[in-house]
Amino acid sequence: MSTAAANSRELAHPDRTEIRLEGVLHALSDPMRLNIVCALAMEERELACSFFELPVSKSTSTHHFRVLRESGVIQQVYRGTAKMSGLRRDDLEALFPGLLEAILGAADLQAGRG
Amino acid sequence: MSTAAANSRELAHPDRTEIRLEGVLHALSDPMRLNIVCALAMEERELACSFFELPVSKSTSTHHFRVLRESGVIQQVYRGTAKMSGLRRDDLEALFPGLLEAILGAADLQAGRG
Numbered sequence: 001m002s003t004a005a006a007n008s009r010e011l012a013h014p015d016r017t018e019i020r021l022e023g024v025l026h027a028l029s030d031p032m033r034l035n036i037v038c039a040l041a042m043e044e045r046e047l048a049c050s051f052f053e054l055p056v057s058k059s060t061s062t063h064h065f066r067v068l069r070e071s072g073v074i075q076q077v078y079r080g081t082a083k084m085s086g087l088r089r090d091d092l093e094a095l096f097p098g099l100l101e102a103i104l105g106a107a108d109l110q111a112g113r114g
Numbered sequence: 115m116s117t118a119a120a121n122s123r124e125l126a127h128p129d130r131t132e133i134r135l136e137g138v139l140h141a142l143s144d145p146m147r148l149n150i151v152c153a154l155a156m157e158e159r160e161l162a163c164s165f166f167e168l169p170v171s172k173s174t175s176t177h178h179f180r181v182l183r184e185s186g187v188i189q190q191v192y193r194g195t196a197k198m199s200g201l202r203r204d205d206l207e208a209l210f211p212g213l214l215e216a217i218l219g220a221a222d223l224q225a226g227r228g
Binding site: 020021022023025026028029030031034095096097098099101102103105106107109110 | 134135136137139140142143144145148209210211212213215216217219220221223224
């Protein structure tokens with residue numbers, strides 16, 4: 001974790017070189033986290049955690065976002081009182097070309113099949 | 115699980131329609147299971163579990179193969195005394211076009227980076 005957390009409002013992220021395929025796949029193997037990532041991909045912008053209205057407790061929601069952040073799938077930053085999340089598309093594409101698109105496409109197909 | 119296990123030597127597999135993306139990603143999120151799948155893809159044939167010489171106990175090895183089978187990533191069948199495993203490439207490609215190749219490619223790139 002080379003992004004030093006200078007204070008509690010700075011969140012730790014793995015460097016691009018620290019992102020592991022297994023961690024990315026694990027992060028995306030949970031339906032709720034996969035939904036979050038699909039929404040971030042569709043919106044193509046940073047979103048506040050509150051945008052998602054997940055049907056879980058605040059702490060569970062925070063856990064899901066933390067797993068996504070610590071695996072390198074998303075970046076998170078505080079803007080005022082909001083914690084904003086965004087996909088690390090460029091990092092993932094540089095490391096694993098086509099992977100994110102394949103997973104998003106698969107999620108879309110599965111959702112279409114119900 | 116519609117492949118009925120008529121006896122203890124028949125192993126249960128999910129139908130193609132029962133395979134879930136989250137389950138596939140979870141199965142591949144473990145380094146050992148990812149290695150098994152890469153080897154099956156490279157060899158392009160059924161392999162006996164004993165082929166892999168995994169550095170874990172027999173029961174842990176059996177667990178990893180079971181996770182891969184129950185998620186729909188591999189099929190397993192007894193041939194004599196050997197339990198043979200093969201990738202369900204056609205099923206995965208039909209459900210999630212390009213997904214397996216993207217993950218195998220990503221694993222290959224990561225291995226190359228060491």
